[in-house]
Amino acid sequence: MADVEAPDDSAYYLDQVTITEDLDDDYQYEEVSVDEETIADGDEDLDAAVRVIEEASQDLKAALRREGVPGPAVIERPEVVDDFVRNYLLKMGMRKTLECFQTEWYELQQKGLLKEEDIQTVPDVYSRNQQLDDHVKLLRKELDKFKEAANKAKDMYVKLRKERDFHRMHHKRVVQEKNKLVTDIKRLKKHYASYEPTLRQLKHKYETAMKEKMLSKLERDRAVGQVSGLQATLKNIETGRGEPVFLQGVHSSRELAKAGIGPTQQSLREARNIEGLPGYDPSKDPTRSEFKRHPNDTEFPMDNRVNPYLTSQKTPTGHLTRTGGFRLTNTLHAHQLAISNLALHPRKEILVTTSDDHTWKMWAIPNGDIIMTGEGHEDWVSAADFHPSGTKLATTAGDSTVKVWDFAKTECTVTFAEHTHAAWDCAWHWTGDFLASCSMDNTSKVWDLNSERCRYTLRGHADSVNTITFLYYSNTLCTGSADKTISLWDARTGLCAQTFYGHMHSVNNVTFNLRGDTIASCDSYGVLKLWDVRAIATITSVDLGPHPTNRVAFDPSGQVLAVASNDGTVKMFEVGSGQVSSLTGHEDAVQAVVFDRKGEYLVSGGSDGTVRIWS
Incomplete structure (x- = not known):
């Protein structure tokens, strides 16, 4: 609505008036309940009862009539002429014209110059024209909006069509390139297939x-x-x-x-x-037996050779001198199946691995170049040991045989097959003329390489003999058995000299330190024991379980023990402090560990078929 001109303020005034209330305090009013329709007992008669019934029926009819009355309806009244003009001027933004119109309109109205028909409602045709005009404007706005949307859709369609053409062309080009690449690949495969025989020949x-x-x-x-x-x-x-x-x-x-x-x-x-x-006089030999000697039998050396390692002072291994100990430096994928044992060359950086795949392999370390592969065993190869001169190798296997391989002849020169069950381990005598082996048949045997026969069979264990080793520069043998005992034997007589008791489970491996005064042993429940050879007593016992410990090795100084564990780690035990640490890297059980001659690095082999070098 347009602004209306304010009337003259002098025509109106305000006055405060106080209205007093008449109070009739002397008159006593009696309260009558609105809902009371009963009649007092004294006034009860027929007329009063009829009147009460009629009033009740009338109240019911009035209530029904009240419910039937419809609600007020909104009546749209047409606007008057002046309001129509005001609304139009406001809509068009003509405010100055609106002020002039209102001034003249009210002046005419005050002077009485406006007729009654001039101030009535707007004729219907004008209102209808106004509504139609508003509707036309609304439709025009929507038309403009739709035109804009149509233009955008047209532009989008053109853009999509161009992209479609581009991608179609790109797809055709990619298909052509793909066909060309397929043709080139086929040609290259055919070309390189001709190189395979040449590569095999070069590799050989x-x-x-x-x-x-x-x-x-x-x-x-x-x-x-x-x-x-x-x-x-x-x-x-x-x-x-x-x-x-x-x-x-x-x-x-x-x-x-x-x-x-x-x-x-x-x-x-x-x-x-x-x-x-x-x-040599056979009649004066204290180890002489009554049976006839073989003419090529080798004489055992006198047991008076001084161990050169007794007085040597070895520096601590790198595991003790370097911060953090050994770390994994190289990994060799040696075999497809599990590695069972390791052997290091006595003088060169050469490693031999034995495996469940019936073969042994020789490697140059630490670069990992393969030198040769030995095939000949009919079952898994359990252990290997280098000849003291480094020119031969002895191996034992699950086919119950012990084989000696000559590197100069590149073949197996001797096979001992007197064991009745699988052979577990072997060890060379320091002279290189004798070889000892142990087997699942509860015995160990001493073989003469010159006469190529068994000199002695060591009997005494009640279960499988799992490990065997010679004491450095002596004729003493040490064996570990599944009967939970460790025995020392005289290789010249084949007799047991001493037995160590203390393990509660099968002994898996035994080894001497370089000084030869301590034996380390491990069993199938992860218990590691150190024994004093002279006192024939336990020095210490460490539980590394619950997983079995498969192999144990002294470092050259005798201060650190490496233990191969079935939990996939190599346990490092410091003899002086008793501290135990773990080297993690294998993906399966660790089967063998060995230190190099200087203690600078450690080599381990596991059931995952890999050799890992720690330094």
Whole structure:
């Protein structure tokens, strides 16, 4: 609505008036209940009863009529002429015109110049025209909106059509490139297929060359050792006996070599001859037995050789000197099946692994180049040990055999097959003329490499003999058995010298420290024990369970023990402090551990078929 001109304020005034209420305090009013329709007992008569009934019926009819009355309806009244003009001017934004109109309108109205028909409602045609005009404007706005949406849709359609054409063209190009690549791949496959025979041939040549290289190195080292020994012997002979004895010594050495006697036995006989000692007399041998000796049997050396490691002072291993101990530095995927044991070359950085895949493999470490593979066992290979000279290798297997492999001949030269069950472990005597093995048939055997026969069978264990090892530079053997005992044997007589009791479960492995005064053993429930060889007593016992411990190894200093555990870790036990740490890296049980000769690194092999080097 338009603003209405305010009337003159002088025509109105305000006055305060107080209205007093008449109170009739002297009159006593009686309260009558509105709902009271009964009649007092004294006034009850027929007329009063009829009147009460009629009033009740009238009240009911009035209530019904009140319920039937419809609610007020909203009546739309047409606006008057002046309101119509005001609304129109406001809608058009003509405010100045609106002010002039109102001024003139009220002046005419005050002067009475407006007729009654001039101030009535707007004729219907104008209202209808106004409504139609509003509707037309609304439709025009919607039309503009739809036009804008249609233009946007048209632009989007054009854009999508262009993108469709682009992607269709791109798809055709990709299909063409794909077909071209497929053709090139087929051509390359055909081309490279012709290289496979050449690659196999080159690989075979490379393996052969590496094998010949290592064999040449081994032969060279052996030749250098022999020359050094001969030079020293010649010098001693020339100094002591003169020229005739020199010729006699050389002639004697040649005769012994022709007779098939090994270098250790040659040295023993030459030493006896030079010192004027009597030769070997079978009748005076304290270890002589009543049965007839084989003509090629080797004489056991006298047990008076001094262990050179007794006085050596070894520096602590890298696990103690480096912060954080050993860490994983290299991983070799050696076999498809589990690795059962490891053996390190006595002088070179060469490692042999044995596996459940019936083979053993020789590796150059730490780079992991394969040198050769040994095949010949008919079942899993359980253990391996290098000859003290490094030119031979002994292996044991589940086919009950013990094999000796000659690297110079690149073949198996000797096979011992007298065990009746699987052979578990083997160990060389320090002279290299004897080999000891243990088996599931509850026995251990000492083999003579010169006569190629079993010299002694060690009987005494009540269950499988799981491990065997020689004491350094002696004729003493140590065995561990599933009957929970550890035994020391004299290899010259085949008799048990001492038995250690203390394990509550099957003994899996035993080993000497380099000094030879301590034995470490582990069992199938994860218990590690250290034994004093001289006192025949337990030094310490450590529970590394509940998983079995499979192998144990001393570091060169004898201060740290590495234990292969079935939980996939290598346990590092410090002998002095008793502290235990773990090396984690294998994905399955660890079966074997071995330290290098200097204690700079540790090698482990596991059931995951990998060899891991820690340094």
